[in-house]
Amino acid sequence: xxxxxxxxxxxxxxxxxxxxxxxxxxxxxxxxxxxxxxxxxxxxxxxxxxxxxxxxxxxxxxxxxxxxxxxxxxxxxxxxxxxxxxxxxxxxxxxxxxxxxxxxxxxxxxxxxxxxxxxxxxxxxxxxxxxxxxxxxxxxxxxxxxxxxxxxxxxxxxxxxxxxxxxxxxxxxxxxxxxxxxxxxxxxxxxxxxxxxxxxxxxxxxxxxxxxxxxxxxxxxxxxxxxxxxxxxxxxxxxxxxxxxxxxxxxxxx
Numbered sequence: 280x281x282x283x284x285x286x287x288x289x290x291x292x293x294x295x296x297x298x299x300x301x302x303x304x305x306x307x308x309x310x311x312x313x314x315x316x317x318x319x320x321x322x323x324x325x326x327x328x329x330x331x332x333x334x335x336x337x338x339x340x341x342x343x344x345x346x347x348x349x350x351x352x353x354x355x356x357x358x359x360x361x362x363x364x365x366x367x368x369x370x371x372x373x374x375x376x377x378x379x380x381x382x383x384x385x386x387x388x389x390x391x392x393x394x395x396x397x398x399x400x401x402x403x404x405x406x407x408x409x410x411x412x413x414x415x416x417x418x419x420x421x422x423x424x425x426x427x428x429x430x431x432x433x434x435x436x437x438x439x440x441x442x443x444x445x446x447x448x449x450x451x452x453x454x455x456x457x458x459x460x461x462x463x464x465x466x467x468x469x470x471x472x473x474x475x476x477x478x479x480x481x482x483x484x485x486x487x488x489x490x491x492x493x494x495x496x497x498x499x500x501x502x503x504x505x506x507x508x509x510x511x512x513x514x515x516x517x518x519x520x521x522x523x524x525x526x527x528x529x530x531x532x533x
Contacts, residue, residue: 283466290457297453298474304370304449305436305478311375312435313428316382323387334383341380347441349373354445366447370439378435385427389420422494429486433479440475450474 322334341349353376354369364372393416401411443452454471458464 283461283463286461287457287463287466287470290461293453293457294450294470294474297448297450298478300367300447301436301439301449302478304367304374304439304442304447305432307371308374308378308439309432309435311371312378312382312431315375315379316386319379319383320386320390323383324390338380338383341377342384346373346377346438347444349377350441350445366442366445369445370442370447370449374435374438374442377438378431381431382428385424385431386420389424390416392423393419425486425490425494429483429490432486433482436478436482437475 319334319337322330323338325331325334350370350373353373354364354366357364357369397415398411401415439449440451442449443455446452450471454467458467461467
């Protein structure tokens with residue numbers, strides 16, 4: 280009974296290296312996805328129709344086509360255009376582009392969840408659009424979409440298994456190679472499954488920990504008066520001077 284595990288113990292270092300590659304690809308692709316998602320969301324909400332069109336095409340094409348096909352296009356298709364990428368780089372780019380389209384809709388939903396009264400009040404006070412986005416929209420939108428962001432990170436981690444199709448030595452690809460050498464199907468893939476499960480739970484735990492640190496107390500409360508007070512202080516800080524309460528009432532914040 281112990282023979283299969285003794286045999287697989289010889290591949291311990293290989294599993295560790297594959298797990299490290301998987302972790303690297305996940306984090307790099309997620310960083311790319313966050314950047315692309317934010318840019319696409321801002322473009323989709325832009326006043327310029329060209330930017331809205333480009334963002335809309337990107338989101339619709341990526342969200343409605345198989346991610347494996349997108350990986351193949353980046354790895355096998357781009358060389359025909361003179362762009363040759365190794366499996367590692369192609370995997371990061373393909374997964375980043377894919378998850379970025381989903382994050383774009385997540386970010387857009389968060390921005391649309393901000394009460395219109397706050398934006399109207401900021402406009403009345405003459406606050407620039409950049410200041411409104413940084414100081415009013417982003418903090419509240421981030422809290423609203425934070426769970427969805429962590430969920431996309433975990434889905435991205437699991438999606439790295441598709442990179443075995445382009446011979447990237449990540450967990451699934453390495454497990455397939457080890458299985459072909461040992462023919463220990465259940466043991467090999469069970470170890471791989473446990474590693475994925477460990478990574479997923481660690482990401483979830485870290486995400487929950489950071490969420491409690493960043494968003495406690497909540498940015499939006501069910502009590503109406505404190506919400507107006509916090510928004511009032513935020514607007515005053517941006518404006519750099521005290522404002523009468525009746526101005527904020529006319530702006531729709533209180």
